[in-house]
Amino acid sequence: MIKRKIILDCDPGHDDAVAIMLAAASDKIEILGITCVAGNATLENTKLNALKICSLIGKTNIPIFAGSNKPINVDLVTAAHVHGKSGLDIEGSLIEVADDYTIQDLNAVDYIIQTCLEQSEPIYLCPTGPLTNIALSIEKEPSIKNNIKKIVFMGGAGMSLGNITPAAEFNIYVDPHAADIVFNSGIPLVMMGLDVTHKVMVNDEIIEDFKKNGNKSSYFFADLMNFYSKFHRKLYETSESPLHDPCVIAYLIDPSLFKGKFVNVVVEKDSLITRGETVVDWLGVTKREANCTVITEVDHKSFFSLLKKELKSLN
Numbered sequence: 001m002i003k004r005k006i007i008l009d010c011d012p013g014h015d016d017a018v019a020i021m022l023a024a025a026s027d028k029i030e031i032l033g034i035t036c037v038a039g040n041a042t043l044e045n046t047k048l049n050a051l052k053i054c055s056l057i058g059k060t061n062i063p064i065f066a067g068s069n070k071p072i073n074v075d076l077v078t079a080a081h082v083h084g085k086s087g088l089d090i091e092g093s094l095i096e097v098a099d100d101y102t103i104q105d106l107n108a109v110d111y112i113i114q115t116c117l118e119q120s121e122p123i124y125l126c127p128t129g130p131l132t133n134i135a136l137s138i139e140k141e142p143s144i145k146n147n148i149k150k151i152v153f154m155g156g157a158g159m160s161l162g163n164i165t166p167a168a169e170f171n172i173y174v175d176p177h178a179a180d181i182v183f184n185s186g187i188p189l190v191m192m193g194l195d196v197t198h199k200v201m202v203n204d205e206i207i208e209d210f211k212k213n214g215n216k217s218s219y220f221f222a223d224l225m226n227f228y229s230k231f232h233r234k235l236y237e238t239s240e241s242p243l244h245d246p247c248v249i250a251y252l253i254d255p256s257l258f259k260g261k262f263v264n265v266v267v268e269k270d271s272l273i274t275r276g277e278t279v280v281d282w283l284g285v286t287k288r289e290a291n292c293t294v295i296t297e298v299d300h301k302s303f304f305s306l307l308k309k310e311l312k313s314l315n
């Protein structure tokens, strides 16, 4: 079976970590490289976290590249309130980086451009953080648009409330100008926004069930979720937490798990009140040209069965 070749651009980040594990485990995906961006934490932390995650799951063959340490036009806003200062705070044992596993010298933007141009077939870009690296790659070398099959990204919200402001989802809020470049790029887009990611909620029952896999990566998932759920329990006053980023990878593994609609999406870039809002024209009232498949439904049961099975296949 032909594997889907991807670049996973991320800001690990607890849910980014689960997305990395899912992609690394699946026999339907080939991770060409992981590129890191500032978002949940500073770039210093997100790149270190990516090294730690791949070390823990025994996938140090995956090259990791450092990208942008700040958004295109605005100051960096991080999410220490969700992910801790390191971006990957967990209770439990410290995660070590494997010996000789270091960040590649080539910067992420040039890696994305080089990889898109050298691959014989168009590849998938899978951003699960702010879209800064993706936007800068498109701006620097527009011709890569022909070498990108799809950008499947976690970000935005259509009919849902925002999670960093009432209007905006975090990834889009952090770099709205980058998001605007991506939405206007003409590249096929699939948006995994809060409308769908809030339908894959992790709770204690799921965490305990995953631990029955009995392997290191599943215990790591449990440690991640136990920390990550603290913020969400407080904010949403429920014992459940949205597993945002793995939705991107699950879509590549089995798109039939999801349902959405091809509509127009525009981003508010500059308003102090609604910066980062993704205005999803679900009913087509603006007559603006559709530019993005916005996902709103997921088969919750099959999603978690897939995730549990794939985590069990790791070390």
Ligand code: RIB
Residues within 6 Å of the ligand: 011, 013, 014, 015, 016, 039, 040, 128, 129, 130, 154, 163, 169, 170, 171, 244, 245
């Ligand atoms: O709004 C949720 C998104 O922002 C997720 O990708 C999370 O990791 C943070 O990057």
Ligand code: CA
Residues within 6 Å of the ligand: 010, 011, 012, 013, 015, 016, 040, 128, 129, 245
């Ligand atoms: Ca993320």
